Amino acid sequence: MKPVFRRTLLLAVSLGLCGAPLSGQAQDADPLPSWSDSTVKANIIDFVLRATTEGSPDYVPEQDRIATFDNDGTLWVEKPLYAQFVFVIDRVKATANQHPQWKKKEPFKSVLDGNTEKLLTYGEKGAMALLTATHSGMTTMEFNDIVSTWLKTAKHPRFKRLYTDLTYAPMIELLEYLRVNGFKTFIVSGGGTAFMRAYTEQSYGVPPWKVVGSSGTTEFRMWDSSPTLVKLPDLLFFDDGPGKAEGINHYIGRQPIFAFGNSIGDKEMLEWTANCNGLCFMGLVHHDDAKREYAYGPDSDVGRFPVSLMEQARAHGWNVVSMKDDWKTIFSWGQSIP
Amino acid sequence: MKPVFRRTLLLAVSLGLCGAPLSGQAQDADPLPSWSDSTVKANIIDFVLRATTEGSPDYVPEQDRIATFDNDGTLWVEKPLYAQFVFVIDRVKATANQHPQWKKKEPFKSVLDGNTEKLLTYGEKGAMALLTATHSGMTTMEFNDIVSTWLKTAKHPRFKRLYTDLTYAPMIELLEYLRVNGFKTFIVSGGGTAFMRAYTEQSYGVPPWKVVGSSGTTEFRMWDSSPTLVKLPDLLFFDDGPGKAEGINHYIGRQPIFAFGNSIGDKEMLEWTANCNGLCFMGLVHHDDAKREYAYGPDSDVGRFPVSLMEQARAHGWNVVSMKDDWKTIFSWGQSIP
Numbered sequence: 001m002k003p004v005f006r007r008t009l010l011l012a013v014s015l016g017l018c019g020a021p022l023s024g025q026a027q028d029a030d031p032l033p034s035w036s037d038s039t040v041k042a043n044i045i046d047f048v049l050r051a052t053t054e055g056s057p058d059y060v061p062e063q064d065r066i067a068t069f070d071n072d073g074t075l076w077v078e079k080p081l082y083a084q085f086v087f088v089i090d091r092v093k094a095t096a097n098q099h100p101q102w103k104k105k106e107p108f109k110s111v112l113d114g115n116t117e118k119l120l121t122y123g124e125k126g127a128m129a130l131l132t133a134t135h136s137g138m139t140t141m142e143f144n145d146i147v148s149t150w151l152k153t154a155k156h157p158r159f160k161r162l163y164t165d166l167t168y169a170p171m172i173e174l175l176e177y178l179r180v181n182g183f184k185t186f187i188v189s190g191g192g193t194a195f196m197r198a199y200t201e202q203s204y205g206v207p208p209w210k211v212v213g214s215s216g217t218t219e220f221r222m223w224d225s226s227p228t229l230v231k232l233p234d235l236l237f238f239d240d241g242p243g244k245a246e247g248i249n250h251y252i253g254r255q256p257i258f259a260f261g262n263s264i265g266d267k268e269m270l271e272w273t274a275n276c277n278g279l280c281f282m283g284l285v286h287h288d289d290a291k292r293e294y295a296y297g298p299d300s301d302v303g304r305f306p307v308s309l310m311e312q313a314r315a316h317g318w319n320v321v322s323m324k325d326d327w328k329t330i331f332s333w334g335q336s337i338p
Numbered sequence: 339m340k341p342v343f344r345r346t347l348l349l350a351v352s353l354g355l356c357g358a359p360l361s362g363q364a365q366d367a368d369p370l371p372s373w374s375d376s377t378v379k380a381n382i383i384d385f386v387l388r389a390t391t392e393g394s395p396d397y398v399p400e401q402d403r404i405a406t407f408d409n410d411g412t413l414w415v416e417k418p419l420y421a422q423f424v425f426v427i428d429r430v431k432a433t434a435n436q437h438p439q440w441k442k443k444e445p446f447k448s449v450l451d452g453n454t455e456k457l458l459t460y461g462e463k464g465a466m467a468l469l470t471a472t473h474s475g476m477t478t479m480e481f482n483d484i485v486s487t488w489l490k491t492a493k494h495p496r497f498k499r500l501y502t503d504l505t506y507a508p509m510i511e512l513l514e515y516l517r518v519n520g521f522k523t524f525i526v527s528g529g530g531t532a533f534m535r536a537y538t539e540q541s542y543g544v545p546p547w548k549v550v551g552s553s554g555t556t557e558f559r560m561w562d563s564s565p566t567l568v569k570l571p572d573l574l575f576f577d578d579g580p581g582k583a584e585g586i587n588h589y590i591g592r593q594p595i596f597a598f599g600n601s602i603g604d605k606e607m608l609e610w611t612a613n614c615n616g617l618c619f620m621g622l623v624h625h626d627d628a629k630r631e632y633a634y635g636p637d638s639d640v641g642r643f644p645v646s647l648m649e650q651a652r653a654h655g656w657n658v659v660s661m662k663d664d665w666k667t668i669f670s671w672g673q674s675i676p
Contacts, residue, residue, distance in 0.1 A: 063545055140587055184545075184547070186547075193588075193591070194591075197591050207401055207522075207591075207592070208590065208591025208592050209522070209547070209548070209589065209590045209591055209592070210547070215588060218584045218587055218588070219580070219584070220580035220581075220583040220584055220606050220610070227606065227609045227610050227613050229583060229584060229587050229610075236574075236575070237574070242557070242558035243558075245558040245565065245567060246555070246556045246557070246558055246567060249478055249556055249567050250531075250553060250556070250574065251547065251589065252546065252547045253532075253535045253545075253546025253547055253549065254545070254546050254547070268558050268565065271565045272558070272565050272567075275565050
């Protein structure tokens, strides 16, 4: 029996569809158990029911059910530093002995001195220098191995857990709930595509070709008669802010009807999604839970979630998730209180 | 009942899986009826059975079943000119009254004079000028509408049919056969992504996010409080030759185990696929049927399928499809002899 048939059969049996009267029992189980029974949860379920009920005026054919999610701060923790930024710091330290000049050269010196505050003053230019040094000059497969190894060992400074343990359980449930209902779930992140691809399939069920992010160029080269792709220092695509709407077009080619973000970098993705002809859903994760995770913006206008974005969300009826009130559990490793 | 459940049930019932003993009858129907019972067809079926049979030493998990297909000359006709090239010519003519200077300016003058031979002498630079003039300066949605309208009216000069009628029936069967067996089918073409996306879902069952091609940049702009994406003249990605292997990495992020092409522009995609750890399949369509379609290269070393590529295919055991001998039917419009 071919796997596809066996899987279909198992699925049909497990859903109680074979030999049983057609009933709704499969739908009775709560698809979002980590979510409190709040307005946002009700809105999500209502949206999915409308979009998937044939004959409903809001019905959306399956090929148009595109859902896009920001990553840092929306699907996993982004404080005190982006995981990829920590990776960059760790890689500079791990490879410093091959680059003795870094001891005297900024922004590398600040990294090696452990002076994050000074490091951040070098801004975008400093970040690019660090990205180039740590994200190019190896093959795509080597880079994937480096990231995979790092993800298996690096621990978050506060939670003392692997970063992949600090993905958000409610969002993983939401991704799965959407997929079960025929949605195609994509990540649309300012982070590096190659970095994210090392873990998104396992952590989120999102395969590499559904990961839209920032990326550098590569070059096809024959080495010892074997083809390789070498990562080059040049930026190919920057997927943040307006770049998210542009990236959705470049990589996905269809407008989302569902989008979730958490910062000003997601503004244009949400606007692009909100420009729908029919049904659409826009969501923002509001980090307001200092006890279980972090509290930052928009109340304080600190960081990348300014008051203006919250005002825009309220004015247009976007769904703002309060991590404190709307999420029973925060992290995928299963404990909600650290 | 949710659509996903209903679909699963219908599928299970239609496959005879509900309440019936597990049998292989669903597999007995020929999945590739437009293919002659030749070696290539046997190789395809053998490959799929090995890849999908659990416990087989060649078993490939579903998430790794990536199949990539060139478009022009592999999935549809590419002679006497690429469809997109004909589109460019038609667009220059259709918009010439807005650009009076074109009457005296090459390569536009040659287009308006109908002098294709002279036009081709302007090479890559000429092509870029024409692409810029016809593929930028409008929104992504406007461009999609322009292409869709063109595809509904433009006829192939020899077959007097819409270009979408001139897709290859055997390849459409192959795409579907692979998908039914858990493969993810992608197009990886030197052609324009936005151009292809206007018809690939309907013609091939390949949605926009599985179309990898050449593309220009876009810019997110607010027009009358509505977000739009404007197509700019700058090239973002050129997806041909080595660019195909690079494009597979950028857009798909996983190495294919199955690839089909028909020209020298597919060489690196096939080499990248052939660099597999386990099972892989490389195929080339050989246009050797002047009566039903066209005959060009590699016998004559004419065009983009040189003798060297055929030699490479033979040396490495790649599957070469003879359109004359291996395909019972050529075109999707159902008649094999014009």
